[in-house]
Amino acid sequence: MSSLTNDQLRANLHRELVESGKRDQLLELLRARLFESGWRDDLKKHTKDTIYARDTPVSVDELIKEVSPHARATIPDKIKAELLTQISAFVEETL
């Protein structure tokens, strides 16, 4: 058994994450938590304001670029911690 490089290990983990359905599970968990905390509604409002403030139509990618920093910054720490715990547990199990 050859020793895997870090990159290979990461790629394998990613693949396992997707294939086992864990990623979908985590996404659902994240969605639910973000929703409960009101993050989604706040971000929706912020995004709408961003769109209306512009006079030219905006593409999806441009919008994502513009809104992402704010989105990332406003995620409650509690949620980050919870997701991290889940992900570490998954990594522990899989390795």
Add this chain to the structure above:
Amino acid sequence: MATAPSSPPLIPTSKLLTQDFSGDHSPAAAHGCPHLKQMKKSSEILTNYQVLARYCLHYKSRHALGILPPRDRKRAKLEKQDSSSSTKSLPTPSCLTCDTTLGRIHACLQCVYVGCWKGEHVQNHCATTGHVISMEINRCTLYCSTCKDFVYDRDFENIYNGELLRNAEIVSMVQEPGLKRAHFIRWNAPNKEAALIRAGTRLKPCQGLRGLRNMGSTCFMNVILQCFIHNPLLRGYFLSDQHSSKRCEIKTECMGCEMDQLFTQFYSGVKSPYGPCSFLHTMWMSSSDLAGYAQQDAHEFFISALNQIHAKSPGAKLHHCGCIIHKTFAGVLQSDVTCLNCANVTSANDPILDISLDLRPTKRSKSGVNKIRGTHDNDGPNSLADCLDRYTHPEKLGTNEYNCSKCGKTGQEATKQLSMKVLPPVLSFQLKRFEHSMGASKIETKIKFPAQLDMTQYTTAARKLKKSKLAKMNGASENGSPSTPSSSSSSSSSSTNSSVEIIPTCVYNLFAVINHQGKMDTGHYTAFARHRGEWFSLDDHKVTLASQKEVLNSNAYMLFYVKQNLDYDF
């Protein structure tokens, strides 16, 4: 000088596109981009899209369908799994260039290439091959690399909706085999009728939303009426003219006609608040105990109204009634009593129209640690899930309550457990906040409830399945067979809920909430209801836009959920 901001995009009339009667008024965006238009001329792109959409949807449902990605051979050998072709497998979408499974994957619609966005591989592919249209695999949306944006096209949307439906049907067939399901057939009006519809109708704005005048402490009625209006099944029934007051034979004091009138008023396009006088009058005539101007309990009114509408429906029966009320709200509660001596189970089925949930602290915790009563609500339920867990939890019967017919012992110890045998299309909950008995006080505990509710674990079928699964596992360990291979459900370290797969027809969406502010006999009822995807606060004559967050944070008294996937009645 800045130009005025463009008006917000039109809200589409429905997700599943209906026949377009009013002509081509849709914004240019629904026709994709010129590049897509060009590509559509060669029909292959539509077929390719359909194939890809089907694949992506199947992949998403792989656990429910039992189609898993091909495991690597080494692991398959370890787990002694049957890796032969008898177990179908579906490859995981991954970038053909860098093999990643993350980073927004796109599939080219013009050749067999799948690439990732983050690593810019799909962009490179488009640049080098000149292929312009790709599909993002998560939502099956179209991306045009010349416009550098996502584009929307009706024909593709139609295909996607068709595939969504097909996938949902297949998943249901796998999850609930034997449950008959009619194939969805869209109705398209023949030309003559279409012309008549076009000529004889006018699209009115602001339909379905209207305030209700408070005619003297009638807020309890107003909130129930609003919940009826926004009930998709009731709305469908009455708007499709299935109880027309013009054709009704009862005519006077018919609750069905009152409902019909109510819907007519709400969909008339009139924005001023409506005073439901005749509805109230007919209710008074039908149930004398409700008569009078005093404040009533909304839940009592709800049940009374349901019974009245049912009673006046043509062909109403005591058992297996097919009236609109029973079709919408009727469920069956199964009660299983297990004798602790001989394990004999006796079951009883009870028809129910709604579920009333107890909020008082559980007996166990009362006898436990000293807690300051009233300030800490840790003893009682905190969420709808807690309430439902308690409702379906096995409960010990008193020593003199049960006589076993099988083992013949009298005063036997037994447990009783409730489960939902049949789930109604619309599930209504009442959180028992009012104790009309001693020391009338209102339980103000905040009960958390979800926007989407999965009732699978509370069904009789799921419980049976869980029991048999547990029995199998116990049996297997006794025989000394190798460790059970990882099942299709990713159960690992998560809760016991994941041991049973979610049945699609047990998933519900919240559409209305009733709140009560103030003390028991005084106080005010308000409601929230979902109308065309938006939540509205309904406070008598005041109708205002609300956010889902507001709704979910409110102190609910009654909750109304509707099934996400409807069953068909055969």
